[in-house]
Amino acid sequence: MSLQPHHDGSATYVPEQEPALGQTVPVFVRVPAGAGVRQVHVRTTGDGEPHFAEAVVDRTEGGDVWWRADVEVRNPVSNYRFLLDGAAGARWLNAAGLADHDVPDHGDFKLVSYAPPPAWARDAVIYQIFPDRFARSAAAAGRTAPDWAIPCDWDTPVIGRGPETPRQFYGGDLDGITERLDHLDRLGVNTVYLTPIFPARSNHRYDAASFDTVDPLLGGDAALARLADAVHARGWRLLGDITSNHTGDAHQWFTAAVSDVHAPERELYYFDVAGGSDYESWCGVKSLPKLNWGSAELRRRFATAEDSLLRRWLRPPYALDGWRVDVANMTGRRGADAYTHEVARLLREVVADTRADALLLAEHGHDHTGDLDRDGWHGTMNYVGFTDPVWSWLRRGDGTVPNFLGTPGGVRRRDAGAVLATMNTYRSLISWRSYAHSWQLLGSHDSARIRTVVGDAARQEVAAGLLATMPGTPVIFAGDELGLTGDNGEGSRTPMPWHRPERWDERTFAAYRSLLALRRTEPALRHGGLRWVHADADTLVFLREAPTGAVLVLARRAPGTPVRLTGLPAGENLYGGAPALNPGAALLPGDGPTLQVWRLA
Numbered sequence: 047m048s049l050q051p052h053h054d055g056s057a058t059y060v061p062e063q064e065p066a067l068g069q070t071v072p073v074f075v076r077v078p079a080g081a082g083v084r085q086v087h088v089r090t091t092g093d094g095e096p097h098f099a100e101a102v103v104d105r106t107e108g109g110d111v112w113w114r115a116d117v118e119v120r121n122p123v124s125n126y127r128f129l130l131d132g133a134a135g136a137r138w139l140n141a142a143g144l145a146d147h148d149v150p151d152h153g154d155f156k157l158v159s160y161a162p163p164p165a166w167a168r169d170a171v172i173y174q175i176f177p178d179r180f181a182r183s184a185a186a187a188g189r190t191a192p193d194w195a196i197p198c199d200w201d202t203p204v205i206g207r208g209p210e211t212p213r214q215f216y217g218g219d220l221d222g223i224t225e226r227l228d229h230l231d232r233l234g235v236n237t238v239y240l241t242p243i244f245p246a247r248s249n250h251r252y253d254a255a256s257f258d259t260v261d262p263l264l265g266g267d268a269a270l271a272r273l274a275d276a277v278h279a280r281g282w283r284l285l286g287d288i289t290s291n292h293t294g295d296a297h298q299w300f301t302a303a304v305s306d307v308h309a310p311e312r313e314l315y316y317f318d319v320a321g322g323s324d325y326e327s328w329c330g331v332k333s334l335p336k337l338n339w340g341s342a343e344l345r346r347r348f349a350t351a352e353d354s355l356l357r358r359w360l361r362p363p364y365a366l367d368g369w370r371v372d373v374a375n376m377t378g379r380r381g382a383d384a385y386t387h388e389v390a391r392l393l394r395e396v397v398a399d400t401r402a403d404a405l406l407l408a409e410h411g412h413d414h415t416g417d418l419d420r421d422g423w424h425g426t427m428n429y430v431g432f433t434d435p436v437w438s439w440l441r442r443g444d445g446t447v448p449n450f451l452g453t454p455g456g457v458r459r460r461d462a463g464a465v466l467a468t469m470n471t472y473r474s475l476i477s478w479r480s481y482a483h484s485w486q487l488l489g490s491h492d493s494a495r496i497r498t499v500v501g502d503a504a505r506q507e508v509a510a511g512l513l514a515t516m517p518g519t520p521v522i523f524a525g526d527e528l529g530l531t532g533d534n535g536e537g538s539r540t541p542m543p544w545h546r547p548e549r550w551d552e553r554t555f556a557a558y559r560s561l562l563a564l565r566r567t568e569p570a571l572r573h574g575g576l577r578w579v580h581a582d583a584d585t586l587v588f589l590r591e592a593p594t595g596a597v598l599v600l601a602r603r604a605p606g607t608p609v610r611l612t613g614l615p616a617g618e619n620l621y622g623g624a625p626a627l628n629p630g631a632a633l634l635p636g637d638g639p640t641l642q643v644w645r646l647a
Contacts (some may be wrong), residue, residue: 055478082133143298253294390422511641
């Protein structure tokens with residue numbers, strides 16, 4: 047193991063995980079005794095002014111010296127870093143790692159005093175469901191397909207590309223989901239996330255025609271109440287999906303705005319000029335007119351009113367446990383308008399006022415780091431800091447694998463060093479709290495499926511292993527656990543093959559089930575820090591450390607040279623079947639692809 051000083055925001059290094067403004071909290075930095083560090087200072091920037099305080103040795107343990115310093119939570123987000131002096135000269139240690147040159151403050155560690163995300167979120171394992179494609183109850187057969195739809199049998203192939211993709215209608219409904227919760231229980235998830243359920247003119251329903259009712263094609267309001275009751279009876283959580291950036295062009299707000307230039311709804315959108323007919327829309331798609339958050343009336347209807355859509359669905363009988371906010375990164379941004387953080391703060395305030403334990407999670411397809419760590423979104427969908435790097439490391443070797451946002455050339459194949467650099471870059475620019483509460487996912491209804499990206503079950507198992515063992519909230523897109531395929535977002539919206547068990551990859555299901563069970567039983571995998579101990583082109587090795595214990599994880603994409611680590615205690619293999627680790631010097635296996643997990647003594 048390399049002799050590198052380490053600190054992260056987990057409880058091992060920051061025992062006070064919910065600091066209050068004005069509180070002084072201890073922070074610890076772990077320095078290997080052989081690193082030659084003789085003095086440590088902590089640098090803070092309270093009120094924008096740099097301040098240095100000398101750290102003291104707290105204890106020596108297992109060949110490591112633990113230094114302690116006190117940090118005042120002077121501001122709602124308080125930065126700090128460490129200055130290490132010794133044989134290697136003066137070096138900074140911040141969230142981006144060690145540096146022997148001066149570095150900007152945006153990579154510093156952060157203490158956040160805003161109210162924390164709900165406690166249950168740290169233990170959540172989320173299952174994402176696209177309702178039209180998950181399951182149909184018997185009642186679905188009696189519903190007439192709408193005029194916009196192309197009715198499909200459950201075995202009809204998904205088109206995947208072209209103008210008909212949003213019109214394919216399979217007729218999945220909410221009671222169908224309720225009837226299949228035993229499958230989710232077998233898998234080991236505890237939170238259900240539904241993509242939109244409001245009436246619309248597409249199968250994806252991101253073009254809401256109303257926020258006041260559940261689409262009758264899904265069974266209506268009563269079906270949502272039944273699903274919520276069934277989910278909550280298991281002790282699970284249920285999350286909804288809301289579009290704060292736009293509505294559909296059939297939405298009653300928009301049709302009123304179009305029909306009368308003097309209508310109060312006119313200010314809810316961006317029309318070109320007074321009386322004009324053109325309007326701003328999501329990415330130029332005219333069926334998705336963009337909402338104008340400069341409007342006080344929009345803020346009232348969407349959020350602050352007692353009967354607002356944000357509040358209504360958080361209350362009984364539905365009692366949603368929170369919202370995933372669609373294209374949150376675009377919400378409130380348009381030309382000179384920059385309302386994004388105002389909106390995030392407003393939505394969080396309203397959600398917390400309505401349900402103190404509700405989650406507010408942002409979709410963000412690219413650099414999310416500037417939108418977190420304030421009093422808005424609790425976290426993000428971490429495509430750039432997890433999905434894309436995992437894809438690029440494990441992707442199949444031939445052909446083009448599409449990137450989530452369509453980067454020319456698709457996903458480039460990269461070695462572990464580049465993957466680790468990507469992960470660390472994005473992680474270092476947000477607080478540990480935001481990182482640990484963001485969603486880690488291998489794909490979604492908007493991307494290719496992980497099986498298509500990596501090409502085989504063995505590499506998917508490695509990907510699922512990273513999902514289950516790294517910090518953050520694991521999210522599984524329905525069907526990934528069966529090995530379903532799809533090469534883009536539309537093509538991945540595959541009906542679940544309940545009646546075709548021969549299509550199930552039982553090995554993949556068993557791997558997901560075992561990995562999620564491991565995450566449930568090992569506190570370090572849910573609450574521990576993250577310390578990288580080895581990386582080569584085909585190998586990643588890291589520790590998850592918590593006050594209750596530590597876990598070592600080996601991920602390999604291909605066979606290679608066994609990895610020798612020194613200074614470890616004995617370790618019992620929990621997953622993968624490799625031998626136990628001997629204390630002192632451990633030899634990690636060179637076979638691959640493989641995912642191995644050990645609990646350290």
